[in-house]
Amino acid sequence: MTVPCVRVPASAGEETRQALVDVGVVDHGHDIVADDGVLYIPVTDSAAVPAEYELVDHDVPSRRQQRTPADLLGSEPSYERLGDIVILDEDDPERARTIADAVMESDVRAETVVNRASKIQGELRVRDWEVLVGQNTETLHREYGYEFLLDISSVYFSPRLATERHRVVEQVEAGEHVFDMFAGVGPFAVPFADAGADVVAADLNEVAVEYLRQNAERNGVSDRLTAIHGDVTEVGREHENWATRIVMNLPHSADEFLDTAVAVAGDDCVIHYYDIQHEDDPFGPGERAIRAAAEPEYEVTVVNERVVRSYAPHEYNVCLDVRLSRRPE
Numbered sequence: 001m002t003v004p005c006v007r008v009p010a011s012a013g014e015e016t017r018q019a020l021v022d023v024g025v026v027d028h029g030h031d032i033v034a035d036d037g038v039l040y041i042p043v044t045d046s047a048a049v050p051a052e053y054e055l056v057d058h059d060v061p062s063r064r065q066q067r068t069p070a071d072l073l074g075s076e077p078s079y080e081r082l083g084d085i086v087i088l089d090e091d092d093p094e095r096a097r098t099i100a101d102a103v104m105e106s107d108v109r110a111e112t113v114v115n116r117a118s119k120i121q122g123e124l125r126v127r128d129w130e131v132l133v134g135q136n137t138e139t140l141h142r143e144y145g146y147e148f149l150l151d152i153s154s155v156y157f158s159p160r161l162a163t164e165r166h167r168v169v170e171q172v173e174a175g176e177h178v179f180d181m182f183a184g185v186g187p188f189a190v191p192f193a194d195a196g197a198d199v200v201a202a203d204l205n206e207v208a209v210e211y212l213r214q215n216a217e218r219n220g221v222s223d224r225l226t227a228i229h230g231d232v233t234e235v236g237r238e239h240e241n242w243a244t245r246i247v248m249n250l251p252h253s254a255d256e257f258l259d260t261a262v263a264v265a266g267d268d269c270v271i272h273y274y275d276i277q278h279e280d281d282p283f284g285p286g287e288r289a290i291r292a293a294a295e296p297e298y299e300v301t302v303v304n305e306r307v308v309r310s311y312a313p314h315e316y317n318v319c320l321d322v323r324l325s326r327r328p329e
């Protein structure tokens with residue numbers, strides 16, 4: 001395609017290109033062409049090119065546009081990215097295959113494409129996957145500057161909670177004692193330790209704890225993070241009256257572990273309690289359960305109530321930030 005270009009000897013190419021960038025006239029939609037010791041630098045506005053440069057019309061190729069799966073499919077497919085894995089949520093296996101093909105043909109750089117093959121299930125909160133492209137279900141995910149290695153076939157992880165995790169991490173101060181009761185591969189625990197807290201992180205899933213230890217190393221916080229494989233009820237017994245902050249990210253059944261949380265809480269402790277409830281009363285059941293477990297030993301103050309995301313029709317994933325202050329005897 002013929003477009004206006006500045007013609008310069010190749011030896012002056014970089015200096016000229018930079019000067020044209022500085023006046024904002026380089027046409028980034030076309031490639032610079034080299035021809036017999038001469039460069040043709042495409043420009044967007046001939047009139048704005050400084051007078052010392054020679055302007056010519058020259059044939060230069062258009063830059064290839066990034067191709068998205070939507071360009072190839074004609075509509076926007078729904079997918080999620082975790083490291084180099086693309087995750088689909090398609091009921092129709094044919095449609096899942098078509099999207100997987102489009103992902104691989106597009107400029108989305110994926111190594112593996114999987115489709116959800118079951119709900120999140122069991123105590124370990126892991127789901128089954130149908131692997132459509134590639135083989136490797138282990139990936140390195142980056143979140144707010146931290147790196148998390150994990151295998152989606154054996155541990156829980158949701159990239160959708162990144163903003164929520166960051167909100168909690170920002171409240172943590174150096175010197176705190178934080179107990180992460182359901183830690184997974186460490187997306188709360190690692191940044192807590194990086195904020196200067198002493199962190200104890202428990203999980204029932206041995207593979208998750210193995211990744212958690214690796215992730216602590218990888219992010220340079222293993223000296224402040226103790227990862228423990230086991231039932232948090234047992235782990236809690238070793239840390240009674242210790243925590244200034246507790247994270248309970250096991251929606252659906254966190255209430256069953258409130259006695260442990262209260263036992264681990266120190267005199268003044270904030271609990272981040274995750275729950276899934278009907279939209280009619282998303283926070284009430286959590287607050288009542290916490291009061292039942294902590295009062296009258298503690299004064300209970302709900303500091304913040306937050307809808308994290310929609311979970312299902314008429315159901316919300318919510319978080320209550322609750323302060324427990326021990327009452328004098």
Ligand SMILES: C[S@@+](CC[C@H](N)C(=O)[O-])C[C@H]1O[C@@H](n2cnc3c(N)ncnc32)[C@H](O)[C@@H]1O
Nearest residue numbers: 123124125156182183184203204205231232249
């Ligand atoms: C919803 S995941 C949350 C993981 C992590 N906090 C995150 O944000 O990715 C809940 C985790 O709790 C763990 N878990 C379930 N029951 C447990 C128990 N009784 N004691 C310790 N961990 C448990 C599961 O293995 C799972 O890794």
